Amino acid sequence: MTANVTIRIQETDFDIAREISALTKGRTDIGAVVSFSGICRGDEGSETIAALTLEHYPGMAEAEIARHAETAMSRWPLTGLSVIHRIGRITPGENIVLVLTASQHRHAAFQAAEFLMDYLKANAPFWKREEGAAGTNWIDARAHDDAAAARWTKS
Amino acid sequence: MTANVTIRIQETDFDIAREISALTKGRTDIGAVVSFSGICRGDEGSETIAALTLEHYPGMAEAEIARHAETAMSRWPLTGLSVIHRIGRITPGENIVLVLTASQHRHAAFQAAEFLMDYLKANAPFWKREEGAAGTNWIDARAHDDAAAARWTKS
Amino acid sequence: MKVKYFAWLRERVGKAEEMIEPPASVRTVDDLIAWLAQRDETYAHAFETPRVIRAAIDHAHVKPDAVIAGAREIAFFPPMTGG
Amino acid sequence: MKVKYFAWLRERVGKAEEMIEPPASVRTVDDLIAWLAQRDETYAHAFETPRVIRAAIDHAHVKPDAVIAGAREIAFFPPMTGG
Numbered sequence: 001m002t003a004n005v006t007i008r009i010q011e012t013d014f015d016i017a018r019e020i021s022a023l024t025k026g027r028t029d030i031g032a033v034v035s036f037s038g039i040c041r042g043d044e045g046s047e048t049i050a051a052l053t054l055e056h057y058p059g060m061a062e063a064e065i066a067r068h069a070e071t072a073m074s075r076w077p078l079t080g081l082s083v084i085h086r087i088g089r090i091t092p093g094e095n096i097v098l099v100l101t102a103s104q105h106r107h108a109a110f111q112a113a114e115f116l117m118d119y120l121k122a123n124a125p126f127w128k129r130e131e132g133a134a135g136t137n138w139i140d141a142r143a144h145d146d147a148a149a150a151r152w153t154k155s
Numbered sequence: 156m157t158a159n160v161t162i163r164i165q166e167t168d169f170d171i172a173r174e175i176s177a178l179t180k181g182r183t184d185i186g187a188v189v190s191f192s193g194i195c196r197g198d199e200g201s202e203t204i205a206a207l208t209l210e211h212y213p214g215m216a217e218a219e220i221a222r223h224a225e226t227a228m229s230r231w232p233l234t235g236l237s238v239i240h241r242i243g244r245i246t247p248g249e250n251i252v253l254v255l256t257a258s259q260h261r262h263a264a265f266q267a268a269e270f271l272m273d274y275l276k277a278n279a280p281f282w283k284r285e286e287g288a289a290g291t292n293w294i295d296a297r298a299h300d301d302a303a304a305a306r307w308t309k310s
Numbered sequence: 311m312k313v314k315y316f317a318w319l320r321e322r323v324g325k326a327e328e329m330i331e332p333p334a335s336v337r338t339v340d341d342l343i344a345w346l347a348q349r350d351e352t353y354a355h356a357f358e359t360p361r362v363i364r365a366a367i368d369h370a371h372v373k374p375d376a377v378i379a380g381a382r383e384i385a386f387f388p389p390m391t392g393g
Numbered sequence: 394m395k396v397k398y399f400a401w402l403r404e405r406v407g408k409a410e411e412m413i414e415p416p417a418s419v420r421t422v423d424d425l426i427a428w429l430a431q432r433d434e435t436y437a438h439a440f441e442t443p444r445v446i447r448a449a450i451d452h453a454h455v456k457p458d459a460v461i462a463g464a465r466e467i468a469f470f471p472p473m474t475g476g
Contacts (some may be wrong), residue, residue, distance in 0.1 A: 020192070024194065030246050031194055032192070033192045039187075057470065106191065117265075126474065127473065127474025210316060212314070212385060231323075278371065279383075279390060279393065280316065281390055296388070
């Protein structure tokens with residue numbers, strides 16, 4: 001089984017259909033593909049958001065995602081996975097992040113996708129600044145994102 | 156919050172990007188979209204498969220999916236969901252089923268998608284016949300699919 | 311009432327649906343399976359393993375002890391394998 | 394060694410990166426934060442809440458007691474908010 005791992009950090013939007021096709025093309029050993037798209041919302045709590053700007057740590061961001069990808073590949077029988085994270089200015093309704101997992105069986109694909117998202121949220125060096133009515137603010141990390149990532153070390 | 160529920164049973168393939176767009180278009184309250192695609196594999200256990208043929212119970216299949224959709228909408232804060240199940244002859248590498256869930260937050264979207272797939276597998280009236288080297292056979296239901304559906308009633 | 315058959319049960323019975331009029335003594339889904347099985351060899355073969363046969367009344371799954379009175383449509387089929 | 398700053402830490406320090414040469418007594422990440430904080434008012438403000446500041450050495454997350462000897466690049470940043 002050849003594993004197919006794609007990791008990209010880019011300013012431009014991604015095309016989910018094309019990414020799924022890249023992961024599955026020419027293979028007949030894949031029974032399940034799970035995709036997660038994270039989308040910019042128009043509000044953060046009670047505040048209205050005009051846009052988000054995403055900053056990242058070049059080099060470390062790729063390395064950190066690659067470490068999580070390796071962990072996912074070793075924990076679940078995946079045929080491949082893709083992680084694409086956008087940076088720069090993103091307006092409400094636009095995509096922020098894409099995680100794709102492919103496997104023979106659905107539970108592995110679901111579990112690995114959820115694991116990757118929880119780990120990315122808590123550990124990948126990206127930071128969001130929001131443009132709201134009252135100026136721009138760095139978004140605070142949420143304790144429940146750390147808790148979500150921690151549950152994978154318990155099980 | 157208006158809920159956006161799509162249920163379709165069709166012979167033709169589906170376009171994931173178009174279905175995601177239909178679920179999210181014009182909205183800025185969605186932070187997470189999870190998609191599950193079930194794909195026809197080229198083998199079932201040790202046997203090679205030339206194609207699957209999917210039969211369904213018209214009327215009941217739609218009703219059963221609608222019941223699961225309602226349950227999902229009541230259990231998780233979803234902005235919408237789509238279930239598209241193909242019928243007829245499907246060859247390895249082709250899509251069989253699509254489940255999409257959209258929510259403000261990722262855990263609801265992941266949980267609802269996994270719940271819907273587990274319930275569809277165990278309860279929706281569809282049956283697969285495989286064309287193999289040794290003729291055609293109806294695929295047996297798997298005990299672990301019932302177990303997967305049952306775990307949602309415990310939690 | 312109308313009875314429908316799916317998947318290998320449909321193939322064994324040799325038809326997708328039919329109208330039946332069981333006697334009043336046939337009260338439950340289980341009774342109906344037993345009544346169908348005794349019709350002839352074809353039905354006996356189709357229903358020879360009643361424990362793996364599922365039933366639905368008017369598009370909803372039911373248990374073997376479900377009462378069939380008032381049903382418009384009863385369906386029999388093997389465990390589902392969709393998704 | 395090279396030090397990098399991200400997000401509001403970068404804004405408060407007023408630069409994205411710089412070369413520094415801390416004395417040998419600065420052994421750990423915590424020591425380095427204390428040393429940076431005493432440089433001037435700008436750094437004191439940037440590092441005034443060390444408990445919310447995360448650190449990475451050569452692209453890997455480290456704890457506050459991590460030893461900095463041999464590091465090529467040390468980064469300081471607030472908790473991550475990607476995904």
